[in-house]
Amino acid sequence: MLPIRASVRQTPGYTPGEQPQTTDFIKLNTNENPYPPPASILAALEPELEKLRLYPDPVSRRLRQAAAETFGVQPEQILAGNGSDDILNIALRTFVDPGQTVGVLDLTYSLYQTLTAVHGAELEVIATNERFELSGPIISTAPLLFLASPNPPVGKHLNKDFLRATCARHPGIVLIDEAYIDFGDEDHWDLLAEFENAIISRTLSKSYSLAGMRVGFAIGAPALIREMDKVRDSYNLDRLAQALGTAALKARADFIPLWQKIRATRIRLSQGLTALGFEVLDSDSNFVLASPSWIPAPELYQKLKDRKILVRYFNHPRILNFVRITVGTDAEIDRLLAAVAELKG
Amino acid sequence: MLPIRASVRQTPGYTPGEQPQTTDFIKLNTNENPYPPPASILAALEPELEKLRLYPDPVSRRLRQAAAETFGVQPEQILAGNGSDDILNIALRTFVDPGQTVGVLDLTYSLYQTLTAVHGAELEVIATNERFELSGPIISTAPLLFLASPNPPVGKHLNKDFLRATCARHPGIVLIDEAYIDFGDEDHWDLLAEFENAIISRTLSKSYSLAGMRVGFAIGAPALIREMDKVRDSYNLDRLAQALGTAALKARADFIPLWQKIRATRIRLSQGLTALGFEVLDSDSNFVLASPSWIPAPELYQKLKDRKILVRYFNHPRILNFVRITVGTDAEIDRLLAAVAELKG
Numbered sequence: 001m002l003p004i005r006a007s008v009r010q011t012p013g014y015t016p017g018e019q020p021q022t023t024d025f026i027k028l029n030t031n032e033n034p035y036p037p038p039a040s041i042l043a044a045l046e047p048e049l050e051k052l053r054l055y056p057d058p059v060s061r062r063l064r065q066a067a068a069e070t071f072g073v074q075p076e077q078i079l080a081g082n083g084s085d086d087i088l089n090i091a092l093r094t095f096v097d098p099g100q101t102v103g104v105l106d107l108t109y110s111l112y113q114t115l116t117a118v119h120g121a122e123l124e125v126i127a128t129n130e131r132f133e134l135s136g137p138i139i140s141t142a143p144l145l146f147l148a149s150p151n152p153p154v155g156k157h158l159n160k161d162f163l164r165a166t167c168a169r170h171p172g173i174v175l176i177d178e179a180y181i182d183f184g185d186e187d188h189w190d191l192l193a194e195f196e197n198a199i200i201s202r203t204l205s206k207s208y209s210l211a212g213m214r215v216g217f218a219i220g221a222p223a224l225i226r227e228m229d230k231v232r233d234s235y236n237l238d239r240l241a242q243a244l245g246t247a248a249l250k251a252r253a254d255f256i257p258l259w260q261k262i263r264a265t266r267i268r269l270s271q272g273l274t275a276l277g278f279e280v281l282d283s284d285s286n287f288v289l290a291s292p293s294w295i296p297a298p299e300l301y302q303k304l305k306d307r308k309i310l311v312r313y314f315n316h317p318r319i320l321n322f323v324r325i326t327v328g329t330d331a332e333i334d335r336l337l338a339a340v341a342e343l344k345g
Numbered sequence: 346m347l348p349i350r351a352s353v354r355q356t357p358g359y360t361p362g363e364q365p366q367t368t369d370f371i372k373l374n375t376n377e378n379p380y381p382p383p384a385s386i387l388a389a390l391e392p393e394l395e396k397l398r399l400y401p402d403p404v405s406r407r408l409r410q411a412a413a414e415t416f417g418v419q420p421e422q423i424l425a426g427n428g429s430d431d432i433l434n435i436a437l438r439t440f441v442d443p444g445q446t447v448g449v450l451d452l453t454y455s456l457y458q459t460l461t462a463v464h465g466a467e468l469e470v471i472a473t474n475e476r477f478e479l480s481g482p483i484i485s486t487a488p489l490l491f492l493a494s495p496n497p498p499v500g501k502h503l504n505k506d507f508l509r510a511t512c513a514r515h516p517g518i519v520l521i522d523e524a525y526i527d528f529g530d531e532d533h534w535d536l537l538a539e540f541e542n543a544i545i546s547r548t549l550s551k552s553y554s555l556a557g558m559r560v561g562f563a564i565g566a567p568a569l570i571r572e573m574d575k576v577r578d579s580y581n582l583d584r585l586a587q588a589l590g591t592a593a594l595k596a597r598a599d600f601i602p603l604w605q606k607i608r609a610t611r612i613r614l615s616q617g618l619t620a621l622g623f624e625v626l627d628s629d630s631n632f633v634l635a636s637p638s639w640i641p642a643p644e645l646y647q648k649l650k651d652r653k654i655l656v657r658y659f660n661h662p663r664i665l666n667f668v669r670i671t672v673g674t675d676a677e678i679d680r681l682l683a684a685v686a687e688l689k690g
Contacts, residue, residue: 003441049387096348212583235559
C-alpha cells in the first residue's frame with residue numbers, strides 16, 4: 001500500500017477549461033483576452049535568450065518593481081507568482097494548516113475548492129443570495145477567505161461595503177482575487193490600505209493578454225508577503241516570463257483601449273443574447289453568464305462546440321441551465337450570435 | 346494575531362545560491378552549465394509568440410512525449426514540473442501528511458529540509474559515513490525518502506546495491522533525484538522498472554543548459570504520477586518553457602559533447618586543485634567539493650568573490666572547510682586556478 005495522502009486520493013483534481021491544441025475553434029471558454037499583447041513587448045525576450053543557461057532572478061526584482069509602480073505600492077508588498085493560481089496555493093500553504101477551514105462563496109472559482117481539498121483543509125461554503133451576491137458581511141473564523149471580485153462565474157463585483165465590513169471583523173486573511181479587475185470600474189486598494197489582513201491577487205493572464213506565460217502577484221502587507229515568500233518556490237518564474245511580464249506592465253497604456261473595447265463588446269454580447277431569449281447576468285468581467293430560455297444549456301454548449309465555438313458549461317446545481325461566454329472580438333461574437341440565432345431557428 | 350502557520354513562521358526559508366544581476370562574475374556557484382543550449386532550439390519559440398494570450402497546454406503533452414522518448418518510458422509515467430524543485434514539492438504534498446516524516450541524507454540538497462519544514466513534516470536525517478556516502482541500505486518508515494544520486498554537495502553516485510536494497514525494503518516512496526545524472530556513468534532506470542515505489546526526478550537546468558526556463562520531470566509508475574498530477578498546478582509550465590524544453594530534449598545529441606567536455610574539465614579542475622593543496626572529493630557531477638589545506642574555506646570564498654569569482658560556501662558543521670566549485674569552461678577554470686595560485690602565493 002503506497003502512501004498516497006487521503007486528501008489527495010479522495011479528490012478528483014482540478015479540471016481546467018478545455019484547451020484544444022488545434023486552432024480551428026472560436027475559443028470563448030477560458031476568459032482569455034481576444035487581443036494579443038502589443039508586439040513591442042516581445043523585444044524584452046531578446047536579452048534573455050543568451051542567458052537561458054543561467055538561473056532566473058529568484059526574487060523577480062524587475063518584475064516586482066514594475067508591478068509596484070503599476071499598482072502604486074512598494075516592491076516589499078509584492079510577491080510574484082507562476083500565475084495567480086500559484087499565489088492562491090502559496091496563500092493556502094502559508095495561512096492554513098490541514099484540518100483548518102477555508103471560506104469560499106457559493107459560487108466562485110472552483111480551483112479554491114480543489115486546492116483546499118488537496119491541502120487537507122475543510123471548505124466552508126458561504127451562502128450567497130439568488131443573484132450569487134454577498135447578502136451581508138461574512139461571519140467566519142476561517143484563517144483564509146478566498147473572495148474573487150469580480151466573482152466568477154457571474155463576473156460581478158462583490159458589494160464593497162460588505163467586503164469592507166468583512167475585512168474589519170474577520171480574524172483571518174481576506175484574499176481578494178482581482179483576476180478580472182481591469183474590465184470593471186472598481187478596485188480594492190482602499191481595503192489594502194485600511195486592513196492588514198487583506199491581500200489582493202492579480203494576474204497578467206486576462207487583461208494583459210499573457211495567459212500563456214503564467215504571471216501573477218500577491219499584494220499585501222510586507223509582514224504577510226515575507227511569510228508567503230518562504231512558501232514560494234525559489235525560482236517560480238522563468239526568465240522569459242519575468243521579462244514579458246515586466247514589459248507588459250510597462251506597456252499598460254497600450255492595453256487600456258483593449259479593455260475598453262472588450263467592455264463595449266460585452267454590452268453587444270449581452271444585448272444580442274437578451275434579444276435571442278437569454279437571461280444575461282450583469283458582468284464586470286470579460287465574460288457573461290447567460291441562461292437560454294429555449295434550449296437546455298448543455299445542449300447549447302454541445303451544438304456550439306459542433307460548430308467549432310467553445311463556451312463553458314459547469315455541471316453545478318445552481319447554474320445547470322447557464323453557459324459562461326468569454327467576450328471575444330466583435331467578429332467572434334458576431335459568429336457566436338449568428339450560430340445561436342441559427343440554432344434558435 | 347494573523348494566522349501564519351507555525352511551520353512557516355518557524356522556518357527561515359530557503360536561501361538559493363547567489364544570482365548576481367550583473368555579468369562581471371565568473372559564476373561557479375550554482376552548478377549551471379557553462380555552455381549555452383544550441384541556438385537551434387530557439388526556433389521553437391517562434392510559433393508560440395503569437396499565442397501568448399492563450400493558456401498553455403495544461404498537461405504539457407508535447408514536452409512529456411519528448412521526455413518519454415528520451416527516457417524510454419511512456420508519457421503516462423511522466424509528470425512535467427516547473428523545474429525539479431516543483432517536482433520535489435509536489436511529491437511531498439502527494440505522499441506526506443504534515444506531522445509525518447521525510448528521510449534525507451546527512452548531507453544532501455538543502456531544499457529537501459526547507460520544503461519539509463514549510464510543509465509541517467518532520468525531517469529524519471539518515472547518517473552517512475565519513476565520505477558522506479550510504480553505509481548500508483536505509484531502514485526507515487518515512488512515507489518519502491529524498492535521495493539525490495549523484496548526491497550534492499559531494500556529487501558522487503549513491504551505492505547502487507544499497508539503493509536497490511532500500512527500494513526493496515522501504516514501505517514508502519523512494520524519490521531518486523537525478524539532477525546531475527548526465528555528468529556521470531550510472532542511471533537508475535533499472536530500479537524504476539523493478540520497484541513500484543521508486544520515482545526518478547530530472548531537470549533540464551543542468552545538463553540541458555536551461556536553468557533559466559524551469560523544466561523538470563518526475564518519472565514513475567502511472568498510479569503514482571496520476572496522484573501527483575492532482576497536486577500539480579494545472580498550468581505549471583508556460584508556453585515558452587514547454588516549447589524550449591521539448592526542443593532541448595530533441596536536441597540531446599548536441600548536448601552529449603558538452604557533457605563530455607564538462608567531465609574532462611572536471612578532471613582538470615580536480616587535478617589543479619589537488620596540486621594547489623586541496624583535498625578534492627570524487628565527483629560524478631558538474632561540480633566538486635574541495636577543502637583547502639592552507640586557508641580557511643570562508644576566507645577563500647570571500648577572496649575569490651573579491652576577485653569576481655563566485656564559488657559556493659555552506660555554513661554546515663560537516664563541511665566547514667570546504668567550498669563547492671561548479672565546473673565552468675576551461676577558460677573559467679584556468680582563471681579560478683590562477684586566482685587560487687596567486688592567493689596561495
